Amino acid sequence: MSEAEAYSYDADMRKANRKQAVEGRSVIFKIKRCDGPGKPTRWESFKVPIETGANVISSLNWIAANPVTVEGTKTTPVVWDSSCLEEVCGACTMLINGRVRQSCSCLIDEYAPKEGDTISLEPMGKFPVIRDLWVDRQRLFSNLTRVKAWVPIDGTYNMGAGPKESHEQQQMRYALSECMSCGCCLEACPQFTKEEDESKWDSSFVGAHAISQARYFNEHETGKQLKGERMDALSGAGGINDCGNAQNCVKVCPKGIPLTESIGSIGRSATMHAIKQFFQGKK
Amino acid sequence: MSENADSTQNRHFLLRRLHSLSGIVPIGVFLIVHLVTNSTIAWGGLNSRVDQEGFGWIDRSIATFQHEVSFINNMPLLLLIEITLWSAIGFHSILGVYYAMSGKGNTGAYKYGGNLRYALQRTTGYFGIFFIFYHVATLRWGWTWLIPGDAVWSHEAASSTFAAALRGSPEEFTAVGMVVAVFYFFGVSSLIFHFANGLWSAAITWGITISRPAQKRWGFMCAGIGASLMILAWMSIIGFATLDYDRAVEVENAMHGEQIHLNSEDALDAVTLTGHDDTDG
Amino acid sequence: MADQKRVIVVGGGLAGLAASIRVAEAGMAVDLFSMVPVKRSHSVCAQGGINACNDVARQQGYSEYQHFDETLIGGDFLNDQHPVLEMTNWAPKIIDLLDRMGVPFNRSSEGFRDLRLFGGSLFKRTHFAGATTGQQLLYALDEQTRRFASEGKINMKEFWEFLWPIIEGEGEDARCVGIVAQDMRTMQIQSFRADAVIMATGGCGLVFGKSTNSVICTGGAASRCYQAGAWYGNAEMIQVHPTAIPGADKCRLMSESARGEGGRVWVPAKKGDTRKPADIPDTERYYILEERYPKYGNLVPRDIATREIFDVCVNEGMGINGTNQVYLDLTHMDPEYLTEKLGGILDIYEKFVGEDPRFNPMRIFPAVHYSMGGLWTTYTAGDYQPDAPISGFKPGDSIPVGSEPGQGMKVGAHNNAMTNITGLYAFGEVNFAYHGATRLGANALLSCIFDGLCNGVSVVNYVREGGHTPAAEIDQSVFDAAVKQEQDKHDNLLKSTSNGTGDRKFNPYQIAFELGEEMNSASTVVKTGPGLEKCLGKLEELKDRYSKVELGDGAMWTNQSLSFTRSVGDMIIIGEAIAKAGLLREESRGSHYRTDFPERDDDKFWKASVAKFNASSGKSDVEFVEVKAGLVKLRPRDYGKTESNAGAKKEPVGAS
Ligand SMILES: Cc1cc2nc3c(=O)[nH]c(=O)nc-3n(C[C@H](O)[C@H](O)[C@H](O)COP(=O)(O)OP(=O)(O)OC[C@H]3O[C@@H](n4cnc5c(N)ncnc54)[C@H](O)[C@@H]3O)c2cc1C
Ligand code: SF4
Numbered sequence A: 001m002s003e004a005e006a007y008s009y010d011a012d013m014r015k016a017n018r019k020q021a022v023e024g025r026s027v028i029f030k031i032k033r034c035d036g037p038g039k040p041t042r043w044e045s046f047k048v049p050i051e052t053g054a055n056v057i058s059s060l061n062w063i064a065a066n067p068v069t070v071e072g073t074k075t076t077p078v079v080w081d082s083s084c085l086e087e088v089c090g091a092c093t094m095l096i097n098g099r100v101r102q103s104c105s106c107l108i109d110e111y112a113p114k115e116g117d118t119i120s121l122e123p124m125g126k127f128p129v130i131r132d133l134w135v136d137r138q139r140l141f142s143n144l145t146r147v148k149a150w151v152p153i154d155g156t157y158n159m160g161a162g163p164k165e166s167h168e169q170q171q172m173r174y175a176l177s178e179c180m181s182c183g184c185c186l187e188a189c190p191q192f193t194k195e196e197d198e199s200k201w202d203s204s205f206v207g208a209h210a211i212s213q214a215r216y217f218n219e220h221e222t223g224k225q226l227k228g229e230r231m232d233a234l235s236g237a238g239g240i241n242d243c244g245n246a247q248n249c250v251k252v253c254p255k256g257i258p259l260t261e262s263i264g265s266i267g268r269s270a271t272m273h274a275i276k277q278f279f280q281g282k283k
Numbered sequence B: 001m002s003e004n005a006d007s008t009q010n011r012h013f014l015l016r017r018l019h020s021l022s023g024i025v026p027i028g029v030f031l032i033v034h035l036v037t038n039s040t041i042a043w044g045g046l047n048s049r050v051d052q053e054g055f056g057w058i059d060r061s062i063a064t065f066q067h068e069v070s071f072i073n074n075m076p077l078l079l080l081i082e083i084t085l086w087s088a089i090g091f092h093s094i095l096g097v098y099y100a101m102s103g104k105g106n107t108g109a110y111k112y113g114g115n116l117r118y119a120l121q122r123t124t125g126y127f128g129i130f131f132i133f134y135h136v137a138t139l140r141w142g143w144t145w146l147i148p149g150d151a152v153w154s155h156e157a158a159s160s161t162f163a164a165a166l167r168g169s170p171e172e173f174t175a176v177g178m179v180v181a182v183f184y185f186f187g188v189s190s191l192i193f194h195f196a197n198g199l200w201s202a203a204i205t206w207g208i209t210i211s212r213p214a215q216k217r218w219g220f221m222c223a224g225i226g227a228s229l230m231i232l233a234w235m236s237i238i239g240f241a242t243l244d245y246d247r248a249v250e251v252e253n254a255m256h257g258e259q260i261h262l263n264s265e266d267a268l269d270a271v272t273l274t275g276h277d278d279t280d281g
Numbered sequence C: 001m002a003d004q005k006r007v008i009v010v011g012g013g014l015a016g017l018a019a020s021i022r023v024a025e026a027g028m029a030v031d032l033f034s035m036v037p038v039k040r041s042h043s044v045c046a047q048g049g050i051n052a053c054n055d056v057a058r059q060q061g062y063s064e065y066q067h068f069d070e071t072l073i074g075g076d077f078l079n080d081q082h083p084v085l086e087m088t089n090w091a092p093k094i095i096d097l098l099d100r101m102g103v104p105f106n107r108s109s110e111g112f113r114d115l116r117l118f119g120g121s122l123f124k125r126t127h128f129a130g131a132t133t134g135q136q137l138l139y140a141l142d143e144q145t146r147r148f149a150s151e152g153k154i155n156m157k158e159f160w161e162f163l164w165p166i167i168e169g170e171g172e173d174a175r176c177v178g179i180v181a182q183d184m185r186t187m188q189i190q191s192f193r194a195d196a197v198i199m200a201t202g203g204c205g206l207v208f209g210k211s212t213n214s215v216i217c218t219g220g221a222a223s224r225c226y227q228a229g230a231w232y233g234n235a236e237m238i239q240v241h242p243t244a245i246p247g248a249d250k251c252r253l254m255s256e257s258a259r260g261e262g263g264r265v266w267v268p269a270k271k272g273d274t275r276k277p278a279d280i281p282d283t284e285r286y287y288i289l290e291e292r293y294p295k296y297g298n299l300v301p302r303d304i305a306t307r308e309i310f311d312v313c314v315n316e317g318m319g320i321n322g323t324n325q326v327y328l329d330l331t332h333m334d335p336e337y338l339t340e341k342l343g344g345i346l347d348i349y350e351k352f353v354g355e356d357p358r359f360n361p362m363r364i365f366p367a368v369h370y371s372m373g374g375l376w377t378t379y380t381a382g383d384y385q386p387d388a389p390i391s392g393f394k395p396g397d398s399i400p401v402g403s404e405p406g407q408g409m410k411v412g413a414h415n416n417a418m419t420n421i422t423g424l425y426a427f428g429e430v431n432f433a434y435h436g437a438t439r440l441g442a443n444a445l446l447s448c449i450f451d452g453l454c455n456g457v458s459v460v461n462y463v464r465e466g467g468h469t470p471a472a473e474i475d476q477s478v479f480d481a482a483v484k485q486e487q488d489k490h491d492n493l494l495k496s497t498s499n500g501t502g503d504r505k506f507n508p509y510q511i512a513f514e515l516g517e518e519m520n521s522a523s524t525v526v527k528t529g530p531g532l533e534k535c536l537g538k539l540e541e542l543k544d545r546y547s548k549v550e551l552g553d554g555a556m557w558t559n560q561s562l563s564f565t566r567s568v569g570d571m572i573i574i575g576e577a578i579a580k581a582g583l584l585r586e587e588s589r590g591s592h593y594r595t596d597f598p599e600r601d602d603d604k605f606w607k608a609s610v611a612k613f614n615a616s617s618g619k620s621d622v623e624f625v626e627v628k629a630g631l632v633k634l635r636p637r638d639y640g641k642t643e644s645n646a647g648a649k650k651e652p653v654g655a656s
């Protein structure tokens, strides 16, 4: 599984595009813009000369330095979020041609191989827009708090090594650990819907991202201690049961996180948790 | 966590899981039984127990079906079973609609198989509710005005009256009858898809299938279950749609008369069955 | 809250998070500022691993002390020795802590932490979590931070940009009592009081245009402290990684194992040959390293490879199509073999370049990777005070000092990692102390976390016991003045949108681009006196143009260009300190290589360069001060040249 499969959706098409990419071409970027929360949205198009190896970020950089639309109107540089440019920080997530992915690893050759081809950029739809392509993904981090995504260590003073762990267990946890909280899995999830009211976050669907992180910590010797609390949170409204098993999440995850396995595994934990609670006489 | 939050949480969990469970037991189980029964119209010819002189394949099928229907209609605690079933279906439907409305499909942008199934699960759910309503209203509650050609279904003449209800008239397909038949076809297929896909997804929800290969394998099995049920369903529909009405009436009459030779155990049934005739008729 | 005193941490990379956790744990309120959600800090990019002595290596004769020694040799003795000793002594305990936090370190079949070999050592002493060690470490600290934040002990200020340290008092009495920061969304500028401020803002790769760093690594924050009077040490020490993939937006690391497996470095023999690589016959290719170093060919040590590639492109202009790129060619090898041996790194290349390196030669170039230099800091030396420094250390030699805390630095001393401004600390990459003239692979992550954990205690002690007026009681005017200064700067930039000459010369992105080009060619791999002079001239020009900069966006909401434009001005100033210190250091040491002074000159330059910003001239004054040594004697840094020392040259996969 992993990356290969996560990208298999139209990988062949993209590879084919790459082969026929025309050198020295210009490409039209259609960008959905918005000056701030509550402001109207508009589309602006820019004609960007494509250098070798150009990706969406380098094109946005070019637009920032030359903020003139195809109609020749001067406009402001586009605002977007980015950091690592190596597809490891998750910042630059947006909708490219309508589908969610990282823009730093999005090669123009694969999306617009010919002169005049168009690429559309939109902000993620499940999070409130701050400006242009930049959205506020605080809810995503808040969901990590909701499932207590940490190991409850006693403190940072020296207390010897951590628990021993088998190679297999490490490999399994490592696969989950690479999640960069980009939110692709939430954007593509039909069950995860936009919620601007912060007070409702804790009862709206958490999404695959936090479910998988909960599993990551449940699988750690010390992290297990909070398993009960995590399962409480995930058994309630907006928890694991709200997943509709569309499995889009695993398809769009750039890090190939085995999200559906995490969902199954947390589902099992929830079942066990409920049984345990029943027999322990807890309400 | 406050106690209050705890109990809402538990309630939420319970409802969700009951929703999932109710789709399998009793609804799913009933669906299977129902389809097996109905499809006897196509394969009941295998049943030699209902055989009598002059009966061909199709006659035995009609007889078997009639026999099964009668059997069901004479089950003890039938009402209780029905009530359980209706409440399960009601519960599953109401909650299902509520849950389905919490999501927002996006198959336009993400055309993955899983996503299509997710969307289909919801559409088939909605459609299924509609279909079940029609099905029950016409055939159980006797809302005959909804049946083309004003056919009245009777469990004593199960095959013939159903065939008439399906076709719009006893003999021929009328235009409306055609619509009804197609409606049945899609209705039943929807429910089966909904069931099979629900079965697949429940295994993840309950944490029975975790690994991808397991989910895949179970997926194939569910597809198999779905396909088998589909075949049964289609066989039934085709069977009834093409049924020789007159012949069916004959067979049914023959069954209610004394001529039918039954073995001792079934004879008992037959007696009770006739006994009921008056009261129910 | 029992403790009214607060600590501000600027930066949420490894250093900032470790510090926040440590301070919060001590019961002190922390305000954590970061330009990006801390989980997206640059530390996430680190791949290779983190060094620490460990039981296996120890039984083979390795020790914390030897790790210390290696770090000094690696740094060509420009490191401050005491902090390094303390750091290497803490290293194993830091790994244990990270382990407890749940970092998925790779495991041996028996379930112990696995180790890998890294540059600069004969022993396996590098701990790693797959090929994403930095990510895993950052996440572990991020999780603990989230835990404290959920308990209200750390106050998260994400998407806030640090603008200026608020300093009260003059000269010796100058003391940092807070910061000015700006919300990057609402653009609101505000002051925040703090009894101590920890800068953990990372490196300054963007001064060189495209580097392996993240887009936020402008060095802007460090530059602002520098302009506010903090000193900047060893600015000229910039590490350049020999093989990076030049991209349209940044340079991504390419492991050296590609050369190890048979990769050949070449350029077209004819300048300006625009044919496709496959169309250029063997005889018309110039195999740079093989021809210049027939004996070792493509496997010459890292620094030589870097310099030669640079020389061919920059000095001789023979790069591919006139660009700064050379081919790293694996196409002569069996694709299946390549997939098996180098699959992972070849995939990265394909993902970002869009070409399959099994069939197309890779295009690579050295790229700026790390800044050893940073804000100058001090410390109090620990218990280990040898009468005479040790002269040489070999594996298995008896270890002169134990590994308990307090040998190198006095743990908890108020001034550990403090800049020349009282109450202003520098942790992590922005601290100049640990890595001297070159950083050893996998030592940076260590120094970041060490700073936070060890020196975080110093901060707490300083705040509790320092006896200063609590920041909460300092006159409001001090804060208002600082806010006004920044607000004015900000408003002037906003106003510049209406200058409207539209001349490209005043476009901030153009200025940044030229800054990067100039710094890259004059002040990285190969430096010369005249080159640096010219560079300083160019910086003057840029500074002048910057004073007339025209902003492209006048929005009062989430104005990213404004933030970028502001940091361009700060980058020019740091750039100048880097170039100037490089010009004055007339020797070659570590990553600083001057063709006009190719030898190390210990008499004159076993000294740290300290740049001080001259507010009246707007320029850097650079002086050289004694390196704080005393534990280990100088000796030649000969490894890498003596080819018998195989271990030192070995660069395992993922080394970075
Ligand atoms: C590609 C790559 C690979 C590497 N691999 C390794 C390796 O294998 N081993 C190793 O030891 N080292 C490695 N390094 C080096 C190491 O990653 C860095 O030195 C280290 O991560 C720096 O951490 P830091 O905490 O000092 O700062 P960073 O992680 O850079 O964080 C800086 C923080 O400061 C904040 N900030 C900056 N400016 C401002 C401002 N003005 N206002 C508010 N906040 C601000 C940022 O938001 C960020 O949170 C690698 C580096 C790179 C580029
Ligand atoms: S699980 Fe994958 S898609 Fe979801 S946030 Fe993590 S990395 Fe992104």
Ligand code: SF4
Pocket (backbone or CB within 6 Å): A185, A188, A189, A190, A191, A192, A207, A208, A242, A243, A244, A245, A246, A247, A248, A249, A250, A260, A263
């Ligand atoms: S499987 Fe669950 S979490 Fe994943 S996309 Fe579907 S509904 Fe969302």
Ligand code: FES
Pocket (backbone or CB within 6 Å): A081, A082, A083, A084, A085, A086, A087, A088, A089, A090, A091, A092, A093, A102, A103, A104, A105
């Ligand atoms: S910028 Fe970090 S993932 Fe794209």
